[in-house]
Amino acid sequence: MSRYLLRRxxxxxxxxxxISIVLFTVLALAPGDPFGELATNPNVPAExxxxxxxxxxxxxxxxxxxxxxxxxxxHGDWGFSFVSRMDVDRLILQxxxxxxxxxxxxxxxxxxxxxxxGVLAATRPYSIFDQVANTFAFxxxxxxxxxxxILFILVFSIYLDWLPFVFRADIAATGWRWYWEMFRQAxxxxxxxxxxxxxxxxxxxxxxxxxxxxxxxxxxARAKGIAERAVITKHxxxxxxxxxxxxVALSMPAVFGGAIVTEQIFRVPGxxxxxxxxxxxxxxxxxxxxxxxxxxxxxxxNLLADILYGWLDPRISYR
Amino acid sequence: xxxxxxxxxxxxxGIAGVERARHVSPGMEAWRRFRRHRLAVAxxxxxxxxxxxxxxxxxxxxxxxxxxxxxARLAMPSWAHPFGTDDLGQDLFARMLYGGRISLAVGLSAxxxxxxxxxxxxxxxxxxxxxxxxxxxxxxDLFLSLPALPVLLLLIYLFRDPLKQLVGPELGVxxxxxxxxxxxxxxxxxxxxxAQFLSLREKEFVEAARALGxxxxxxxxxxxxxxxxxxxxxxxxxxxxxxxxxESTLSFLGLxxxxxxxxxxxxxxxxxxxxxxxxxWALFPGxxxxxAVLTINYIGDGLRDALDPRRxx
Numbered sequence: 069m070s071r072y073l074l075r076r077x078x079x080x081x082x083x084x085x086x087i088s089i090v091l092f093t094v095l096a097l098a099p100g101d102p103f104g105e106l107a108t109n110p111n112v113p114a115e116x117x118x119x120x121x122x123x124x125x126x127x128x129x130x131x132x133x134x135x136x137x138x139x140x141x142x143h144g145d146w147g148f149s150f151v152s153r154m155d156v157d158r159l160i161l162q163x164x165x166x167x168x169x170x171x172x173x174x175x176x177x178x179x180x181x182x183x184x185x186g187v188l189a190a191t192r193p194y195s196i197f198d199q200v201a202n203t204f205a206f207x208x209x210x211x212x213x214x215x216x217x218i219l220f221i222l223v224f225s226i227y228l229d230w231l232p233f234v235f236r237a238d239i240a241a242t243g244w245r246w247y248w249e250m251f252r253q254a255x256x257x258x259x260x261x262x263x264x265x266x267x268x269x270x271x272x273x274x275x276x277x278x279x280x281x282x283x284x285x286x287x288x289a290r291a292k293g294i295a296e297r298a299v300i301t302k303h304x305x306x307x308x309x310x311x312x313x314x315x316v317a318l319s320m321p322a323v324f325g326g327a328i329v330t331e332q333i334f335r336v337p338g339x340x341x342x343x344x345x346x347x348x349x350x351x352x353x354x355x356x357x358x359x360x361x362x363x364x365x366x367x368x369x370n371l372l373a374d375i376l377y378g379w380l381d382p383r384i385s386y387r
Numbered sequence: 388x389x390x391x392x393x394x395x396x397x398x399x400x401g402i403a404g405v406e407r408a409r410h411v412s413p414g415m416e417a418w419r420r421f422r423r424h425r426l427a428v429a430x431x432x433x434x435x436x437x438x439x440x441x442x443x444x445x446x447x448x449x450x451x452x453x454x455x456x457x458x459a460r461l462a463m464p465s466w467a468h469p470f471g472t473d474d475l476g477q478d479l480f481a482r483m484l485y486g487g488r489i490s491l492a493v494g495l496s497a498x499x500x501x502x503x504x505x506x507x508x509x510x511x512x513x514x515x516x517x518x519x520x521x522x523x524x525x526x527x528d529l530f531l532s533l534p535a536l537p538v539l540l541l542l543i544y545l546f547r548d549p550l551k552q553l554v555g556p557e558l559g560v561x562x563x564x565x566x567x568x569x570x571x572x573x574x575x576x577x578x579x580x581x582a583q584f585l586s587l588r589e590k591e592f593v594e595a596a597r598a599l600g601x602x603x604x605x606x607x608x609x610x611x612x613x614x615x616x617x618x619x620x621x622x623x624x625x626x627x628x629x630x631x632x633x634e635s636t637l638s639f640l641g642l643x644x645x646x647x648x649x650x651x652x653x654x655x656x657x658x659x660x661x662x663x664x665x666x667x668w669a670l671f672p673g674x675x676x677x678x679a680v681l682t683i684n685y686i687g688d689g690l691r692d693a694l695d696p697r698r699x700x
Contacts, residue, residue, distance in 0.1 A: 086529045094542060206688075210681035212632045214639045214652075215673040218659055226663050318531060325536030329636055333659070343537060344640055347544045359541050362534040370532060 076374045080367050087363040088141070092134050095356060141360065147353030151346065156357045160339055164361070166235075167338030170257050171327050177262030178269055185266075186273025187305060193278060201270060208267025213326045216260045217333035224256060231256055235336040257334045261326050265319070272315045276308040310381050317373030320366050420693040427689020430682035437679060441487035450478040464667055473657065473668055482649040483672060489650045490631055491679070493565055497630035500569025502623045505576025510607060512577065513584025524581070527574045535571045536636065542567050543642055560644050564637065568630045576622050583615030617694035624687035628680045635676050651676050 140146070146156040189198040225233035232253050280286065281304050289303045290296070328340035335341065339358050346354040411419075422428055473479060512523040543563060550559035587593060588611060596610050635652030637643035644650050646657070651672040658668035 083529060083532055086525075087533060090529070090533065091538070091541070094538070094545065206681065206684060210628070210684050211677055212635060212680065214636060214655065215677060218655065218662065218669050218673060222662055222666055222669070226666075321532065321534045321536075324534045325636070328536055328540075329640070332640060343540060344642075347540055347642060350544075355541055355544060359534070359537040362537040363532075366532050366534050 072378050073375065076371060076378075080371055083367055084364065087367075088138060088360065089134070091356065091359060091363070092137055095352075096130055096133070146357045149346070149351055149354050151349045151351045151354075156353050159342070159354065160357060160361055163337060163339045163342050166336050167327060167331065167340060170254065170261065170330065170336055170338060171323060173254065174258045174261035174265065174327075175323070177258055178265035181263065181266035182269035182273050183305075186270045187277055187300065187308075189270070190274045190277035190281060191300060198274075201274075205267045205270045208263055208270075211264070213260055213264050213329045214333060216264065217256070217330060220256045220260060221333070233334060235334045253334075257330045257336055260333075261323070261330050264326055265323060268319065269312070269316065272312050273308065276311045277304060279311075280304050280308045306380060310377065313373050313377050313380065317370050320369045320373075324362050324365065417693040421689045424685075424689035424692050426685045427692075430685035430689070433678065434682040434686065437487065437675075437682075438491065441484050441491060444484035445481065445488075448481055448484060450481045473654075473665075479654070479668065479671060482654060483651065483675060486649040486651050486654060486672070487675065487679075489561070489644065489648065490634060490652070490676070493561065493568070493634040493650075494627040494631040494679075494683075496565045497568040497572065497634075498623050498626040500565060501572035501626050501630075502576055502619060504569065505573035505622075506580050506612070506619065508573065509577035509580025510584055510612065513581040513611075514588065514603065514607060520581075523577075527577050530571065531574045533571070536633075539567055539571060539633070539637065540640070540642060543637065557644070557648055560648075564634055564643060568633050572626050572629060576619055576626075579618045579622055580615055583618065584611055587611045587614055620694060621687055621691045624683060624690055628683040628687070631676065631679055631683070 144157050146160070148154070149156050149159055152159055185201050189195075189201040192198055221233045224231045233256065235253050235257065286299060286303055289299045294303075324340075327338070328343060330336065331338045331340035332344050339361060343355065343358040343362075346358070473482070508523055508527070512520045512527075546563055547560070550563050553559060554562065588606075593606055593610050596606050601609070634643060634650065635655070638650050638652030639656045641656055644653055646653065654672040655669055655676075658665065658672070661668055
């Protein structure tokens with residue numbers, strides 16, 4: 069298992085390098101100077117502008133600039149936010165917990181919906197339950213997250229007035245009350261993201277279970293007199309989860325896309341809303357850093373999926 | 388090349404003569420299977436209606452999209468304004484008809500870009516062995532693990548202004564969004580095409596074509612590609628839905644089309660600050676996006692039933 073882990077980690081490195089090359093190429097190809105504002109600002113004298121260009125190495129050849137950029141990123145020197153007047157890495161570290169909280173709990177919610185519903189639907193294919201679940205799954209992943217978010221705000225905040233629609237990082241309460249307020253304001257963003265993911269995963273789980281349930285070893289397990297419940301949970305689901313894990317890992321980039329939208333709707337102070345506000349404020353270092361952090365998170369979640377994969381299917385980790 | 392062109396008409400004629408009695412063209416067979424998926428057929432009707440509405444609507448419904456009327460600010464739906472009005476008293480029905488054209492056009496063109504790029508990369512990878520295949524698949528995996536929306540936003544941030552100056556604000560944003568969405572959706576198609584190519588190129592009929600001296604190009608275009616298109620059509624139909632969602636998402640974040648081009652996502656973005664007093668303003672474009680995406684997804688599901696020959700129906 070540890071050799072398998074090491075191999076997975078080593079595979080993640082070239083992907084990260086590739087992503088950094090793509091991001092840097094995009095930045096280098098972009099017409100116009102990302103730091104042009106400093107150079108053309110009349111308040112900045114020409115020699116200061118030139119000194120800045122020299123400091124950031126803007127006149128070096130592309131590969132040298134890439135190497136400098138990469139080394140700086142690895143050192144944790146992610147630049148300085150023009151707008152917030154603070155180091156980018158500190159800014160991102162401040163915002164990251166909210167994003168991870170929302171994404172993490174929405175994934176848990178999605179699994180809690182998708183697993184039981186998908187398995188139940190697959191064990192009774194073409195029953196009423198299956199058809200209802202299938203219809204809801206279709207509706208669920210056809211509803212874009214921004215529209216669900218608006219519907220939730222409309223129903224739960226405006227008409228029913230049950231839940232706050234602005235996520236606040238500074239709740240003026242302590243102890244249990246703080247947790248309660250935090251829970252109340254997290255319900256809607258988590259539900260929007262979790263139900264969207266849960267809907268598409270339900271379909272993955274259903275088709276994966278349907279593929280496995282017809283195999284001979286399941287019949288064997290039944291023939292040995294094992295209770296139906298145990299056959300499903302111990303024999304079918306564990307094997308059906310293997311393709312599901314792959315699909316979940318593949319859908320991780322989409323999850324982050326959804327997270328940006330939800331953070332924007334509910335004003336969650338996470339890195340997604342940071343990305344949008346820095347794009348609107350032309351804050352290039354923050355934009356680059358946040359995009360890179362999202363890319364790293366995708367790789368990280370893929371790595372987690374690989375670990376899960378190795379645990380679900382020991383054959384893979386011994387290969 | 389010459390050998391295969393000479394041989395095929397006679398062979399075709401022989402087979403057609405024997406099988407004429409119960410010959411059903413592949414298109415008819417697919418349509419027969421598609422019709423059995425009731426929701427897909429219903430979706431086709433609804434989507435067709437929406438397309439006709441946005442194509443012909445602005446001709447029939449003649450209120451201009453930027454006709455400001457402060458007397459009818461934030462009006463609820465009525466006979467004069469079937470979908471109500473926005474904060475400037477502009478007719479929402481007219482704006483939605485106009486915006487629907489753009490949303491659907493973006494969806495279709497982005498799908499076309501994604502499918503063409505995916506087919507090219509997938510077939511090159513599928514036909515060539517060795518490092519070209521490995522390199523292209525590495526590229527595909529790399530793109531699959533890129534967080535699409537952040538990178539999309541980055542690209543739009545960096546390239547929006549130059550393109551605007553080059554070809555004008557509307558066309559510039561349109562090209563940018565179509566190219567970027569298409570550029571981030573080709574990977575599933577490429578993987579599908581490559582997988583199909585890997586199995587098809589070893590099949591007997593391709594071997595026969597090769598034995599008859601068909602060039603590699605002819606093998607691909609006449610024999611392998613047509614047989615691998617089924618899953619690609621399904622993936623392409625889903626891509627239209629994804630592209631519509633992505634375009635609306637960009638507009639909803641305020642980073643898509645400029646405010647004077649009312650795409651559905653843009654209308655929703657403008658409406659979200661008036662949810663408490665004018666909920667209809669947000670509901671109509673939201674429902675339109677939802678209906679378009681839902682119907683396209685169902686049509687994709689129906690196409691999967693229709694085009695998968697392994698499925699017995």
